[in-house]
Amino acid sequence: MLTENTLRPQERAAIATVPTGLFIAGQWRTTEATLPVVDPSTGQLLADVADAKAQDGLDALTAASDAQAGWAATPARERSDILMRAHRALLDDTERLALIMTLEMGKPLTEARGEIAYAAEFFRWFAEEAVRLDGGYMAAPAGGSRFLVTKQPVGPSLLITPWNFPMAMGTRKIGPALAAGCTCVVKPAEQTPLSMLALADILDRVGVPSGVVNVLTTSDPGALTEPMILDSRSRKLSFTGSTAVGKRLLEQCAKTVMRTSMELGGNAPFLVFDDADLDAAVEGALAAKMRNIGQACTAANRILVQRSVFDAFADKLATRLAALPMGRGTEDDVVVGPLIDAGAVAKVVDLVADAKQRGAAVRLGGEAVDGPGNFYPATVLTDVPDDADLCHTEIFGPVAALAAFDTEEEAIARANDTPYGLVSYVFTESLRRGLRVSEALDTGMVGLNQGVVSNPAAPFGGVKESGLGREGGTTGIDEFLETKYIGVKL
Structure with missing residues (x-):
């Protein structure tokens, strides 16, 4: 030391x-x-x-x-x-x-x-x-x-x-x-x-x-x-x-x-429908995923994207994340700082390794960096299966885990398939779909076309084990x- x-x-x-x-x-x-x-x-x-x-x-x-x-x-x-x-x-x-x-x-x-x-x-x-x-x-x-x-x-x-x-x-x-x-x-x-x-x-x-x-x-x-x-x-x-x-x-x-x-704890789903403004959805994902280097109970944990726009969204997100400078938080322009301790890095390493072993593909990052410091780079994983460990526990790191869905009903079912219920995020240009899905999601808070929900003037809290x-x-x-x-x- x-x-x-x-x-x-x-x-x-x-x-x-x-x-x-x-x-x-x-x-x-x-x-x-x-x-x-x-x-x-x-x-x-x-x-x-x-x-x-x-x-x-x-x-x-x-x-x-x-x-x-x-x-x-x-x-x-x-x-x-x-x-x-x-x-x-x-x-x-x-x-x-x-x-x-x-x-x-x-x-x-x-x-x-x-x-x-x-x-x-x-x-x-x-x-x-x-x-x-x-x-x-x-x-x-x-x-x-x-x-x-x-x-x-x-x-x-x-x-x-x-x-x-x-x-x-x-x-x-x-x-x-x-x-x-x-x-x-x-x-x-x-x-x-x-x-x-x-x-x-x-x-x-x-x-x-x-x-x-x-x-x-x-x-x-x-x-x-x-x-x-x-x-x-x-x-x-x-x-x-x-x-x-x-x-x-x-x-x-x-x-x-x-x-x-x-x-x-939380296990926030981030749903992107095929009628969403993809640029806005990517910015929302950045806010929901990378705030506090991913170390937030409100962080987007499972990013579910409708299949027809999956590749376009993944490419845009990976491009944006790749451009984020990593380093000591006191340095100018740094966006990706260190995780809180070595144990946090080890947890992220294990979660990414498990997802890869189960078939997830690495679109960006995916490997820890040498010290000093507790750093892990911004990472994008695609085709993450629902049985991957990171789908069932808080990642608490800068790892975006993407998976595709086909129907609204499927997205809701998968989003709610967790004992946690703190927050969820929905991106769609349809008001009717946005309200319908928001009401169906089993969470205490919903970000509809926005990636940050916290506000002192709004009630913050979850349901179930959140x-x-x-x-x-x-x-x-x-x-x-x-x-x-x-x-x-x-």
């Missing part, structure tokens, strides 16, 4: 601004053990951050629990104003935060800047939602009493965020929690803790009271989070990550009947609210 001294001066300066301790009750706390954070494009050390243990987690939960009543009683306008200040602070600090994200996660700087803007928008959206919480008043049908309905914060919330969108997935959870009046303990992914630590510092500076937001970094997530989950003071868990881990967390939450929302609940939109804050009915006798 290289030392931190090999970083460029501006990179070293950005990393040096990030606190490296645990953030508990408004204070930064050091730990005896530390967790190394490395640049996936070089393997060089970026920083050593605190490594929380179970007692640290319980201390953070205590801080959140102690702050809960005061934060819930804080006027909604004041909570909204704090979130608006956080929104502005993120935008004003875009260049520093984007560089930190690119260094620890690998995504190109252009994408990192886009994520900061996306992350900031969650704070603005939920700042606006904070002052619009409503309830109800009605007469009992039989007369004699009235029904009052009000909404109150769930309480201290445990928020677990992933490594692939280390800032936006934090604000997508912290924003509605704070807007609703909930305190929280945030556990970022061990691969990318720096973005969340930088965010905690910003939230502290814009006036979030002590104990309202607590951040714990750790090398042993299970040992840290389980005692907090089993503690009756925790009233909500919001998790983004793999379905396998989500299922284990649900089992733990069942013991205290904790409120949960889960954004889990999760529970929704984040964003007008429903996102409901995940952090309890509905209370008060019967009034007249």
